[in-house]
Amino acid sequence: MGVVLFMENFRLDPWGHVLIEEYEKLFKFFGLSPTKNLLERIERIGGKSKLYSRGIVFAHRDLDKFLNTVEHGGKAALVTGFMPSGPFHFGHKMVADQIIYFQNMGVKAFIAMADAEAYAVRKIPRKKLLENAKNYVANLIALGVDPKRAVFYMQTNYEPAYYRLAQMASSKVTTSELKAIYGDIEPGKVIAIFTQVADILHPTLEEFGKYKIVVVPVGPDQDPHIRLTRDIAERLGTDIPGLSKPASTYHKLMRGLDGGEKMSSSRPESYISLNEPIEIATSKLMNAYTGGRPTADEQRRFGGVPDKCMIYELYLYHLLDDDVLREIYDKCRNGRILCGEDKRFAARLLRDFLDEHQRKFNEIINVVEDYIELPKY
Amino acid sequence: MGVVLFMENFRLDPWGHVLIEEYEKLFKFFGLSPTKNLLERIERIGGKSKLYSRGIVFAHRDLDKFLNTVEHGGKAALVTGFMPSGPFHFGHKMVADQIIYFQNMGVKAFIAMADAEAYAVRKIPRKKLLENAKNYVANLIALGVDPKRAVFYMQTNYEPAYYRLAQMASSKVTTSELKAIYGDIEPGKVIAIFTQVADILHPTLEEFGKYKIVVVPVGPDQDPHIRLTRDIAERLGTDIPGLSKPASTYHKLMRGLDGGEKMSSSRPESYISLNEPIEIATSKLMNAYTGGRPTADEQRRFGGVPDKCMIYELYLYHLLDDDVLREIYDKCRNGRILCGEDKRFAARLLRDFLDEHQRKFNEIINVVEDYIELPKY
Numbered sequence: 170m171g172v173v174l175f176m177e178n179f180r181l182d183p184w185g186h187v188l189i190e191e192y193e194k195l196f197k198f199f200g201l202s203p204t205k206n207l208l209e210r211i212e213r214i215g216g217k218s219k220l221y222s223r224g225i226v227f228a229h230r231d232l233d234k235f236l237n238t239v240e241h242g243g244k245a246a247l248v249t250g251f252m253p254s255g256p257f258h259f260g261h262k263m264v265a266d267q268i269i270y271f272q273n274m275g276v277k278a279f280i281a282m283a284d285a286e287a288y289a290v291r292k293i294p295r296k297k298l299l300e301n302a303k304n305y306v307a308n309l310i311a312l313g314v315d316p317k318r319a320v321f322y323m324q325t326n327y328e329p330a331y332y333r334l335a336q337m338a339s340s341k342v343t344t345s346e347l348k349a350i351y352g353d354i355e356p357g358k359v360i361a362i363f364t365q366v367a368d369i370l371h372p373t374l375e376e377f378g379k380y381k382i383v384v385v386p387v388g389p390d391q392d393p394h395i396r397l398t399r400d401i402a403e404r405l406g407t408d409i410p411g412l413s414k415p416a417s418t419y420h421k422l423m424r425g426l427d428g429g430e431k432m433s434s435s436r437p438e439s440y441i442s443l444n445e446p447i448e449i450a451t452s453k454l455m456n457a458y459t460g461g462r463p464t465a466d467e468q469r470r471f472g473g474v475p476d477k478c479m480i481y482e483l484y485l486y487h488l489l490d491d492d493v494l495r496e497i498y499d500k501c502r503n504g505r506i507l508c509g510e511d512k513r514f515a516a517r518l519l520r521d522f523l524d525e526h527q528r529k530f531n532e533i534i535n536v537v538e539d540y541i542e543l544p545k546y
Numbered sequence: 547m548g549v550v551l552f553m554e555n556f557r558l559d560p561w562g563h564v565l566i567e568e569y570e571k572l573f574k575f576f577g578l579s580p581t582k583n584l585l586e587r588i589e590r591i592g593g594k595s596k597l598y599s600r601g602i603v604f605a606h607r608d609l610d611k612f613l614n615t616v617e618h619g620g621k622a623a624l625v626t627g628f629m630p631s632g633p634f635h636f637g638h639k640m641v642a643d644q645i646i647y648f649q650n651m652g653v654k655a656f657i658a659m660a661d662a663e664a665y666a667v668r669k670i671p672r673k674k675l676l677e678n679a680k681n682y683v684a685n686l687i688a689l690g691v692d693p694k695r696a697v698f699y700m701q702t703n704y705e706p707a708y709y710r711l712a713q714m715a716s717s718k719v720t721t722s723e724l725k726a727i728y729g730d731i732e733p734g735k736v737i738a739i740f741t742q743v744a745d746i747l748h749p750t751l752e753e754f755g756k757y758k759i760v761v762v763p764v765g766p767d768q769d770p771h772i773r774l775t776r777d778i779a780e781r782l783g784t785d786i787p788g789l790s791k792p793a794s795t796y797h798k799l800m801r802g803l804d805g806g807e808k809m810s811s812s813r814p815e816s817y818i819s820l821n822e823p824i825e826i827a828t829s830k831l832m833n834a835y836t837g838g839r840p841t842a843d844e845q846r847r848f849g850g851v852p853d854k855c856m857i858y859e860l861y862l863y864h865l866l867d868d869d870v871l872r873e874i875y876d877k878c879r880n881g882r883i884l885c886g887e888d889k890r891f892a893a894r895l896l897r898d899f900l901d902e903h904q905r906k907f908n909e910i911i912n913v914v915e916d917y918i919e920l921p922k923y
Contacts, residue, residue, distance in 0.1 A: 285710070289717035295785055325710040332709040333662070333702040333921060339737040340666035347733060356724060359736045360716040375922075408672055409923060544710060545752075546786060 195389055199396070201228040201419060207236070214239060215274045220266060220420070223485060226386070230395065231416035235384045239274050246372040246380040247271045248415070249387075250281035250324075250365065253301035254291050255434025256442035257308040260423045263486055265312040267386040267420070268319070277380065278319040280309065281368045282541070285324035289357030299543050307537045308443055311529035320377075321541040324364050330376035334409065335360075335367040341404040342397070350393045362394070369398045373413050384416040388431070392419065423486055426479045428458030444530065447523050451516045454480070460501075461508040472504040480508070480515045488518045572766055576773070578605040578796060584613070591616060592651045597643060597797070600862060603763070607772065608793035612761045616651050623749040623757040624648045625792070626764075627658035627701075627742065630678035631668050632811025633819035634685040637800045640863055642689040644763040644797070645696070654757065655696040657686065658745045659918070662701035666734030676920050684914045685820055688906035697754075698918040701741050707753035711786065712737075712744040718781040719774070727770045739771070746775045750790050761793040765808070769796065800863055803856045805835030821907065824900050828893045831857070837878070838885040849881040857885070857892045865895045 195201045204211070204226055211221050214236060220226045238245045249264055268278045282302040287293045306321050339359075347354050347362065354362075372380040385395060395417045402414045422431040425439025432440045441450045460474030460481065475481040475498050484494055497514075500506040572578045581588070581603055588598050591613055597603045615622045626641055645655045659679040664670045683698050716736075724731050724739065731739075749757040762772060776791045783789075799808040802816025809817045818827045837851030837858065852858040852875050861871055874891075877883040 285713040288714060292717065295714075325713055326706045327709075328706075329703045329921065332704075336662040336702055336737055336741070337665060337672075340669065340734040342733050344730070344732050353721070355721050356719050356736055356740070357717040359733055360713055360740060363733070363737065364713065544706065 195228055195392070195419065199392060201230060201392070202232075203227065204229050204232065204418065207232060210236060215270055218266075218270050219485075219491070220263075220270060222491075224421075225263065225486060226267065226418050226420045228389070228419040229417060230399075231382075231414070232384065232418055235382050235416040238382050239276065243381045244277075244378065245275075246277045246279055246378075246383045248279045248281075248369050248372060248383045248385050250283045250368050251305050252283045252287050252291070253298050253305050254287045254293050255301070256440070256444060257305050258432060258434065258440035258442045259483065259487055260432040260440060261305070261308070262312060262443065263420060263423060264386060265309050265314055267418070268309070269313045269315075271384065272315050272318045276318075276384075277372070277378070278314065279368075279372050279377070279383075280306075280314075280319055280321050282306070282321070282323045283361075283365070283368075285364050286361035288325075290355075290361050295546055299546075302541065302543065303534065303537045304444065306541045307530050307534040308526075310533050310537075310540065311526055312443075316540045319540075323541065323544060324368070326542060326544040328376060330374055331367050331371045334371055334374065335363040337405060337409065338366045338370075338401045339363045341401050346397070350397060362397075365394055366398050366401055369394075369415050370402055370412060373411050374409070375411060379411055382413055382416060384418060386418045386420060388422045389419045390422070392417075423482060424479060426453055426457040428477075428479060441519070443523065443526055447520055447527075450519060450523060454483070454516055454519055455512050457483075457512070459508045459512075465507055468507055469504040473501040473506075473508065475501050478508075480511055483515060483519070488515065488522065572605055572769065572796065576769060578607060578769070579609075580604060581606050581609065581795065584609060587613060592647055595643075595647050596862075596868070597640075597647060599868075601798075602640065602863060603644065603795050603797045605766070605796040606794060607776075608759075608791065609761065609795055612759050612793040615759050616653065620758045621654075621755065622652075623654045623656055623755070623760045625656045625658075625746050625749060625760045625762050627660045627745050628682050629660045629664050629668070630675055630682050631664045631670050632678070633817070633821060634682050635809060635811065635817035635819045636860065636864055637809040637817065638682070638685070639689060639820065640797060640800060641763060642686050642691055644795070645686070646690045646692075648761065649692050649695045653695075653761075654749070654755070655691065656745075656749050656754070656760075657683075657691075657696055657698045659683070659698070659700045660738075660742070660745075662741050663738035665702075667732075667738050672923055676923075679918065679920065680911065680914045681821065683918045684907055684911040685903075687910050687914075687917065688903055689820075693917045696917075700918065700921060701745070703919060703921040705753060707751055708744050708748045711748055711751065712740040714782060714786065715743045715747075715778045716740045718778050723774070727774060739774075742771055743775050743778055746771075746792050747779055747789060750788050751786070752788060756788055759790055759793060761795060763795045763797060765799045766796045767799070769794075801856060801859060803830055803834040805854075805856060818896070820900065820903055824897055824904075827896060827900060831860070831893055831896055832889050834860075834889070836885045836889075842884055845884055846881040850878040850883075850885065852878050855885075857889055860892060860896070865892065865899065 196203060204221055208221055235245060247268060249268060251261060272278055282305060284298040284302055287298050288295060302323060310316055351358065369385055371377050372383050387395060399414045402412050405412055425432045425436060427438045429439065434440060438453060441453050457479040460478035462468040462471055484497065573580060581598055585598055612622060624645060626645060628638060649655055659682060661675045661679055664675050665672060679700060687693055728735065746762055748754050749760050764772060772794045779789050779791045801807065802809045802813060804815045806816065811817060815830060818830050834856040837855035839845040839848055861874065
């Protein structure tokens, strides 16, 4: 644990793509532990959650330590960041669900808008970023993130101790290490990396409330950041009082509706935004890739393949409770429901969800600057 | 101008050493202009100064533009930084003299303590850096820097807009450019570079007073920073409103008392600290490298060589007014004064200067935290 270990053919790239079939390798090569061994304990502390019972959050580092702190009434925080580079979609909602789950345990959430990174690495205009950041915060609150238990901040507009941490962290890593993890690095990326390190570590500082431990919910593609950050926390040692190694959890990444890799704002057909007109959202859903057979007849005879189906993935991650989910799954496998009917059912659930969400969003967006301080540019 | 141009055998390295004989090349290859053409105008605005009349500040970029702003009552600022990595010595005093000269024109001074860089690049412990920073600020004020016309700040403890500028600047430069300028770059250096860019450019931002132009007094070894920063100001264009290209001046670097290269805190015999016991300072002076001949007899016959003499350099940069300076110079050249007698004369001047300075310093050091806000670590 804590050792940065890379296999030639299994390098995880936070700015690239991940083979989502390869999760199992994470246990083997990178020292992650499966969450299923902790399931009973998690549910005892935080209540039942589809995130854990369905294995959406499937792995962790030091989550047991984190839970110890929570159980003994110690100050614990969750840290996450959103790159406000495109529309807020169902992939983001899954992270919101995790924030809410931990907040309900009494955990404080530090939520970064990664606008410094989005500007420097993705080259997105500042104006767009500020607009998106407001939009993201309003979406998170509309979904149920409790602003009283959260700190929302822009990477470009925060406290000196946060930047000091990024500056100091930079002295503890070599160029070779960065290259081994991230491949070729441009200056903007170097800054982004240490800003992310500060995002993760800063809640343990006195200036931010001296939290004893943080947990970072990430996709497995972000694990290199986590490993680097854990090493840096150790290397900074006594130079920064109170710094502790972060715990982390790993969630499966929602695949795109188009059936390709992960849901991504760079492919509009791959995601449904929580803010798009319901007609467009519905039409994307109706065009989604499913696990259906070539003909209705074959499907009635052989059944569908829910594990390949993006509609099923929407159910699994977002839209359905256990009992109905099980029912649909069985019906599909047995060929008793065809994709058209199923999609219409999903579309009704989606419409109900979006209706309610957009109503809340429209209230919050007007007052969102009460919750996040935006710079002028 | 503005083009980064490097000759294989004439790369200036801000972290390394510079051949101080090569100043002339700066005009030829790097587009600097000699200050002597502006001398009359400078003295009309700022009064007489040995810095300019003696050619200590020998070159500039856009100083004419800067003086235009000052003459027309526009807001103008000086920017400088000190790496608080060792004792404050006579090399630093020369920069203080420049700050004071510009302050007397009504120019505001922004004075960085480059503690982020000192920690990340020079690996100096934080505790030592905080101690040194206080010491530097107290020395500057004791020398006559007016704290009412100055902003002293730590690189690790400043305003969000300053860090935002560093973050945004990082997106406008490639790794290849950085390598061409600085050679191999570690992550700590990358952070230090963009922090310095923010040091130079931030006073033109609205958040810091919207100064129309800044001037940066540097040694020629710092010119690569200046050229890069000018390019970045241009490239950031409309993304940051108000940003303007910095002007700069170039001063000769005091050589070490030991006759080697520039005065540097890494060679204790090379400098006299403004805070060291007067006996030690005197003894360093008495051991300084001079332009004397091997024997007294030869010196009486052929005269000394003031241009090679470190005592003369102390006179030239710091200790003597024009008339006495001329007299000593002539006496030395004509063999009418030997090095021993001359050193005893210099030692008296040094003692008087240090006595007075240390008295003022001891008053100010007690209240120095009124002038600079230090972080806890």
